[in-house]
Structures are given as structure tokens and as C-alpha cells.
Amino acid sequence: MTDAPTSRTRAELPRGFIDRDASDIEAAEAMIAKVREVYRLYGFQPIETPFVEFTEGLGKFLPDQDRPNEGVFSFQDDDERWLSLRYDLTAPLARYVADHFERLPKPFRSMHAGWVFRNEKPGPGRYRQFMQLDADTVGSSSPAADAEICMMAADCLEALGIKRGDYVIKVNNRKILDGLMESLAVEGDIDSGRRTVVLRAIDKLDRLGPSGVFQLLTGGRKDESGAFTPGAELTNAQADNVMRFLGFSADPVDGYKADALLAQTRSNADRIDWLRNKVKLGPTGAAGLSELRTIAELSGAAGYDENRILIDRSVVRGLEYYTGPVFEAELTFEVKDEAGRPVRFGSVGGGGRYDGLIARFRAEPVPATGFSIGVSRLLAALRAIKSPILQQSRTGGPVVVAVLDRDRLAEYQKLVKTLRDNGVAAEMYLGEGGLNAQLKYADRRMSRCAVIQGSNERDAPGGRQVVVRDLALGAEIAKMNKDRADYLELRRRAQMTVPETELVPRVREVLARSGG
């Protein structure tokens, strides 16, 4: 089995995949348990789907990919059909609902936690396997379902120890941008090519400013190098409408300037009114606005105002299957970036309505809406704020029973068993080292207590004894001034020789000192 050194395999993981150790696992579990508690409070019930699905069942809804196989790990089954590792939990949920439709309660509220895979270029904090934690309501087209998902997202963040004011759930509606396009088409067909030019122009606001965007919306733009980018050839009136959507009003003197009214708009109702009054959005946009209004009203009535659930027309979600309201959970507190500059923590989850996804499998339409938390990003945030959720999950290592006489393993084993039988995590040292190595091992395990029995203790005249050693206190004493008045007393407490029959209570006593 042992390969010759020349053929030795490198122990490494493919790029974008990582191992997790005990503290990562325990922190993630504590976080997931808390989120699931909130999901459950909202009536969502767990489902689980496998990691592998038919490629065609998953569909192609990922944002644009540079790589040839479009972001998905795929392989062929022995009957030639293509299989893929799921890239999110929504596409498998749609397949699940269609597959089990008859026996599911409708509406169906599911929570779905699991690993997903992206065949993408990995980067810092960007993995090819990551965990999502989803909640979805299937079979309801009511904006009340969307509102509830937003409130639940807010509740989750607060349950995890993120303070009110440190997060916001932003809500937009895909129908707004669709409606904007629809309104432009009223004055003449906008084909998909021109539509793309408009969307690209909107995307360049940060870089080109309002007048650059206006040029791209109309006749085109020449940059500093003299290169010319053709425009979308909108009329001035059409372009003005898009500019108003972006928050700029045409000014006869200054060209475009930021809309003064918008700058003063705070409440969700005002933000919606501003869009309705200022921008032509067509019937689709009006429907989208009405859904947003319902979401804002319902969440407002339940006590979630715009400081928690905010209507924000700038929210875009990358996945292509969204058809209505879209959500983004953002953390607004600042952390330092790699260069030490303060930045907002940013998005830790999102979702939206995807009324067309289940219809891929079934004749009738099945509306659905959902929300997905990115576990590792949210966990990083909880670490940044030192959330109490994570503190609770810290535990010390097991009690280590040292082995001094290797021909008496059975006796040490019995000491270990006595501890375990009493619910105390314990182990016998199984390595080759002497007592010092064993205590060093206990240290690395973050053990708080060691049990030692040599021949002196075993053959003690009054009956078998054991040494119970408080490793935490021992470490403190080692650093201590020996002239201290309480030195001897502390040393006595740090290592006591007791009858073997008192093993369990004395070990418990030591464990209790450091809190459990």
C-alpha cells in the first residue's frame, strides 16, 4: 500500500475547496441552528435534496460566466445523460416541488440547508463549495408571502446578534426595470440589442456620470481617447425618463442634476410615490410598484419600518429566474478591508420571487418566493461583531488520562470509562510520549484536566489514588511569583492527590472552575 517516495501523492485540495476544523464547524452549527429556529417559528419545514441533479433539470440561470461549462460541475452518467452538482438550492427546490406536487400542502413552506457548488474562478473568501440556508414559500402569489420573507430575514439577523440599525433588508421588484423598458417601447419597438445598450448605460452611472449615461442612451459617446461608443438612439424624452429613474432631472442650465425631492425621500411610501410620480414605468412597472406598496404596508404594520425593510430601486440580483420582488440583506456596519480602509460589510443573503421556475416542469403556473443566506459570509460577519451566538459554542477538550505504565492499559482504560459513564468526555493517551509529551498533548487539545496514576498512587498504603491536575490553573501558577502568599494554596488546588473513588467528583470540581 505504501507508495515509494518517488510516487508520493501531494496532500492538497483543489482550488476553491477548504477543510473546516472544530471551531469553524461549531460556529456554523450554532448559527444554522439559530436561523432554523427562526425559520421554524415562521412555519417553514425542512426538506433535503441530493447534491446531484439532471443538468437540464437545474436549468441555466447563473449570471454570465467566463468559463466554458458555465459555472456548473457536470459529468455524464453511464446512460449518457448529463448530471450536475447543484449550483443553488432554488432550482432543486423547483424540481422537488414539481416532483412531489400532489402530496405537498399548498402553499408549501420549505427550509432547505445545504452545500452548493460553483465551477468558478475561486478568490479570497470565494469558494467553489459553499453552504446556503434557504426558506421558500411555494404556491402563493401574494406579496404577503414576500413581505413575510423580508421580516423573517430581519428576525434572523437580530436573532444572531446583529443590532437593529446594523442591517437593512432592501427590496426592489424586477417589474420596475421591465416596466421602464416597456414604457420606452411605447414610442417604438426597442429590440433586445437596444435594450442591452440601455441596461449597460444604466450600469455605467458610477463611472461616466449622468451626462455620459445620457449620451449612451441617445446618440452615442466619444471618450477621451476619441473612441466612439454607439448609443441606444432613444429620443430625448425617453432618455429623460431613464435619467429620472436614475435620480437625475434635466436642468436647462446645468444639464442633469440630482433630483432634489428624491434626496429628501425617506419613508417607503414616499419612495414608492416618487417612482410612480416621476418615472414612466408602464403597466408592468405599476404592478411592480403596487406589490412593493403591499410589502411596505404589511411589514410596516408588523413594526418593520424602512430602517429594517427598505424599498430600494437599485437592488439587482444576479440570478436570472427572478420575476418579481427581489431582496437583499445587507449589513451596514463597517469593517476594515485588506488595505485597512473602513468598508460596509455588505450582502449576506438575498432572494426573490421566481414564478416561472416550477412551470418549467408543470403545466400550471406555480408562484414562489424565497430567501437564501450565505452561511460563510454571515459567519464572517458574526465573527466581526463577536456575536454571543458564537461564544456559546466554545468547549474545552476532553479529560486526558495519562499512561505511565504501558502494561497497565486496562487499568487506565477503566478510569476513562468511569469518567465517560458519568458523562465526562475523557480519553486515555494513545501516543508513545512520556508524561511531559502527554501534558503537552492535553494542552493542544485545550483540555482543562488531566488524570495521572503512577506506582506511588497505585500502591498508596491507604488504597489506590489518582492525581487530578487542573491544567488551566497549572499554567497560571507556572507564570506566578513563588513568593505570593497564596502560592502554595493555589499549587495545592492545581494538583491534588485523591482516592480513586473520588475521581469523578474531583474532576468535575476542576471542570467547574473554568465554567463547565
Add this chain to the structure above:
Amino acid sequence: MTDAPTSRTRAELPRGFIDRDASDIEAAEAMIAKVREVYRLYGFQPIETPFVEFTEGLGKFLPDQDRPNEGVFSFQDDDERWLSLRYDLTAPLARYVADHFERLPKPFRSMHAGWVFRNEKPGPGRYRQFMQLDADTVGSSSPAADAEICMMAADCLEALGIKRGDYVIKVNNRKILDGLMESLAVEGDIDSGRRTVVLRAIDKLDRLGPSGVFQLLTGGRKDESGAFTPGAELTNAQADNVMRFLGFSADPVDGYKADALLAQTRSNADRIDWLRNKVKLGPTGAAGLSELRTIAELSGAAGYDENRILIDRSVVRGLEYYTGPVFEAELTFEVKDEAGRPVRFGSVGGGGRYDGLIARFRAEPVPATGFSIGVSRLLAALRAIKSPILQQSRTGGPVVVAVLDRDRLAEYQKLVKTLRDNGVAAEMYLGEGGLNAQLKYADRRMSRCAVIQGSNERDAPGGRQVVVRDLALGAEIAKMNKDRADYLELRRRAQMTVPETELVPRVREVLARSGG
């Protein structure tokens, strides 16, 4: 987004993959939590590795496969390197240990739970994705480590509600069979071809009986059809030794008969002595026997006798990386097979020592031993015995707040929020149906309580009221004789109209009736 009906995708899973619903998930979680509790008591600490590894890192240790890609799902990365989904947790653990060697405490005790994948022909109860629950001790060559793993396996089964006597942990040693081969080679080299013939002959004992096996070990065997299978060409003395290993002694009159002494052998010590005295096993076999003796002694001293941990020379584990002791956890109680015949439940886990696996990655040898539980098989067993572990995980559905006036969603939402704020799982009905459909929905969710508010309750002269309905009691009353003395009293309790301010205590009262 919605495809035309002709191009509709079928909602289905690839063969060998399944969905799991709430009750499966909760049962598995309850079981896993219990097993991890025991693993933790033994000092094992959690690790997690990704699902994807380099194909060459995993190695090829699966039992013989009929399929071309040898049991593993594999695909190429964009740099042409081959990646695979892990087929067990042991090969990734070996990679993990080699990868993180310097920073790990040694010995290293890990627990590792997760899904693994086999690209095999699926069958009843045989999936291509399944969960394993492993514990491994790395860096100890002591049989005490193996003994501890066996005791822990026994503890796990008992913690899950499997009674003593209903299971046995069988222990063998790869070195016994290796030693048997070694002893044969003393009288002349046994090449791998003849070795295979010997192993195949041993495997056919059940089908051919002792004399048929003897023929295959020596000159060969002609079957009823006249077809001839060549033998391993062992001498009679060599073949006798193999036959003794199988439990048959040469009898001058009857040919081979079952070893009388073996039939009376009960204790582990006697079983080991029998092997040592009766069968030539060479130095390797002797070393294997000595390890088994230590395992038997240590577990015996800790109170695990042969009724729990049994030395059994018939145990074979399929994976090729084992080098020493091998373990099999078997459930001995009977269940009915598909044809209704009683059969033993059989294996729910196993493991062994794999001292060569980490050396694939590193210069120095790193001994290791471990145990793996097959989650779905063990879960099936717990269901068969109605384990109390699974009973605890049953919970009812959320309180359903019915929606009678769709223009008052915000008010219903507030009732829901009040319940949730008080820790009661609740939801507002989000579908389109009337009150009957809503109560039917609550029924399907296994809800125990519904809250109803129509205009009568809302406009009640003494202030807003709600109807709190006990769905379990309501269902009982519906089947009840209306002449019963307590009928009206029960009906009153099954549905009470109360002030809205009493919503939470009254709902709690109803939930408490059915235990939670």
C-alpha cells in the same frame, strides 16, 4: 422563462438519489446528534472536508466494480486535473491529516460526518449518495486505539436504544488471512494468481461445502455439468491448514467435518487460542492474533465481553486499505425480508486499521484506525425497533392564522407576529382558499391549533376577539356521538372565542394539551 409545453422538463432525480422530507431529516438529525455525543465523550473532535478531492488523492481502494469508472464520480477541472466526489470519509481524512500534519495534536482523534458518493448500480436501499459518520484515531499504533473504537461503537448503538444482546461488534485482523497465506508460502512461493484461487475457494464454502473447497485448494474441481475449475495446487498439508482455518478437520473416514472444539469455543480468549493452536498462521498471523488478544483483554477489562465485542475470524471488510484489525457492527435481531421471511438486520457500520493510507502522502508512517456508521441503514434499524430517539423528534405543524378578509392582511399578520414574538411557531395562510381549505391545509401541516378572526370577532361589542380552535380535539369531536354527556363541554373546549389580548395564553393552552 416559462418553456412551451412541448419542451417541458421532467421533474425527476437521477437513479440512486433521493429527496428527504421533514420526518426523515429530523430522525437522522436526532440519531446523528446522539452518536456525536458519544464520539465527543470519547474525546473525538469534529473536522469537515469538502465533497470534491483530487482523484489521485483519494486513491483506488473500493471493492471490485463492474462499471468503467470504478465506483467514483469524476470530472476534469479547467486545468485538466481530474477531480472526484469522495467515496468515503477515510481517504479524505488521510489527505486532511497529511495536509495539516504539523498543527494537529498527535494522536489526533477526529469525528467526520458527511455525504459520500458511489457511482454504482443503485438498488433497493442502496443509494449513490449516502451519509457516513466516522471516528478515527490517527497516530497511534496501539491496539488500545482499536479496542476503544470497538467499545465506542457498542456505546453508540446502546445510546440509540439498541439493547445489549441485539448487537455485536465483530473484530478480525487482516493479518490473520495474510498470515495464513504466508504460512502456505513457506512450502514454496504462492504467486498472486494462486493466492486469488485460494481466496476464491475460501469464499465458496457456503456454496460448495468443505469437500468442494478442498478440491479447489488442491487439484481442481469438476462440477455436475462436467465443467472443470483448476485448483490452487496446494499440497494436502497446506490445504488441510486452510480447511482448519475454515473450521473443518480432516477425518480419515468422513473427509472433512466441523471442528468439535471450535463448536464449544465461546470466550474471546478461547477463540484466539483455538486459532493459535489449530492453524498455521506464520509470524504475521501471530502478530495479528496478539493484537486481537490485546483488544479482547482491554475491552473485557472495561466490561465489554464477547456478547458485545466478539473476535470473529470470518469478518471481511471490502475496502482495500485496511492493514490490521477490522470491525463490523452487526445488529442480531430479526426483521422480515421482502418475502416476509425473518432475517437478521445485519451490518450498520464497520471500520479498521489503515496504517498505510497517510503514508501515501508523507515520508514517515502514520498509523490510524477508525470506524464508520452508515446513517441510513442504522436509521432503518432504529425505525424497526421504534427507538425512543426517533420519538422525541416528532413535532406538530405551526399555528395557522386563517385569513377571512383579504383586505385586512396586515391585521392577521400582527396576530401571527404576536405569536412568534412569544416563541410560538405560527403562519398566516397565504393561499387562495376559503376557511374550509385553510383548515384542511392546517391539517396537512399537522398543526394542532388554528386562529380565526372574522368580522363578528373583530367588531365584538366588548372589544376585538379571536377564535382559538383545537384541531386535534376538533377532529375527535367530529367522530363523536352528539348525545354524550360531555359533548358540549368538549365542543366548548375545542373552539373558544376569547379576547384578542388572550391570544397567546389560549393558544399555548391548546398546544399544551397535545404535549407541547
